[in-house]
Amino acid sequence: MRRHHLVLAALLPLVLLTGCSAAGSISMDPVSNADLADHASRDAPPSDAEPDPEARLIRDAIRNGSATIEGRSAPVEADLPFAYRGSYYDLSWTAIGEREATSVDLEADYNASNVSANRIAYDDLPEVDRRALDALFPPRHDPRADGYDLGVGATYTDAEADRSVLVPTQEYDAVVYDGDAYPVRVSDVHPVTLTTYRYTSTVVANDSDAYARQLKDEHLFTLGDLNESERAVVSEATNGSYYAESTDDSAFRGVLERFRAHDGDAVQYEETRGSWVVRYNGTVYWADLSYAQFTDEY
Template identity: 40%
Template sequence: MERKALAALCLLALVALAGCSATGSLSMETADNAEIAEAASRPAVVDSPAPDDRRVVRKAVEDGSGTATATDPPVQQGLPLAYEGSYYEIDWNVTGTEPGTAFAVGVDLNGTAPANETVGFEELSERDRRLLGDLLTAMSERESRLRPGPEVAIPEEYTIAETNESVLLSGEYSAVRHNGTVYPFVLEERREVTLTRYRYTVSRAADNTTAYAQQLRGEHLFRLSGLSETERSVVNDAIDGVYYAEDTDDEAFRSIMDQFSAESAIEADGSDGTWLVRYDGQVYVAELSYGGFDQNDRPVTPNQRTRSVITSVEA
């Protein structure tokens, strides 16, 4: 999730500045319903240039199911998907395979090309236009770059039918004209691949943020209590900040970690996790990192939410 990734980046930056590496860490932030729901969700990959991910998600939510063809699932399984104010669980199964083409197209933001090697955007195949449309629109609104050569590279996979219809892959052109601007492109890493067909299905997990947050409280909220003075010091340092355990001899941190391990995490793996905690009357989203402790000491709690999901898509 974005919040967790940001916390991890901040942790890495702080550790680097300190000139050492922490064995474990704990951070806790007060959380209202919206923040609880955000902590238990992750953004779907729907930003340009990923129109297929957006299409798969929207079709699955709006129609109850959707399909995609790729070497890997375009929409990964995970936590719930927020879409137009509601939350959905999304799952997929494999329905077959077929041959396809994988490649990367590099786009030059300030280049030129011969007129006879330039094709109009409207002349591209539908699949080509889906691939380049959002990107070229965004690039048209940006200032020109001074550096020569391609500045944006887009990996993509086409079915054989899409390959046969593609103007980009035909080899006849080296540039696209979009809204009056010419964008040279180069094709790289082209190869034949086996594509998998995925069928996505969705079900509603919660009607709104409040309902979802209440559901999360019921499933994951636990009380952190009965702490010693040194344990309270760990937690107090973690609130609106970060507590660092410098080595595995930190018994106060280990004791806190043991309490977390007995509870249901929103999400946890072999190195860190996210929990929902009540402490001194306040509700917190807690990010616990324990990767430096022995494997048997790591609180990898099976997530009670076994449903497959994702979050945050643009309407």
């Protein structure tokens, strides 16, 4: 069995401000323990959220210690811990089984003038086909002038395909919904493997103070030894954001070098951006850096 642990490797999307064309940027937000825990966590889906499978999986794994789900890939990958009722939880998954299935694309044409007589009422479709077509009916989009207007992907297990009138062989060319007939096209039929994943939850911390202490113990470093121009960059970053307009910005590069010297301390580290917990002039900050045009130098 394969086990993958979801660790603090990828953070909430970094703030992409209006200077997205800049060669680099830095923002530094002063954080309390509660702020720091909030930056480095995701909210678990609430009980009254839409009942999508991923939300249910997360809630069940946290509440019950584990939960299973089937899919073509692990639906909840490495990311931040989940905040749930004041505590923080990591999720890890194990692949515990596989089976073969069929993947298809389903498309509907909402304004066809000539519709095949080979049609079936939506309510007469097998449940597996109604579920697959649920995103297409009732029509939710304005039709285009010609052709198929909307498509969705669907996956049928072998047992579901045996009950289907659309997969693997399309027996009807159109679906009648509320008295109107719409052409339906089935395409890109191909085999896939469905994997059953068991997710297990682990308590990271029982409250925000404990989680913030962990983050500081593991990631905090002190930013110092800056020259005057570098301090000006940091000053602007602590009051919003600083943008480096080109790679000729030596002051930004100097600040970036200080952070990149602590790549191992980053809470998030990617090829073009990262997030750090840093102390500067006695204050703890959450720092987001973007450095896409500076990456050739590292």
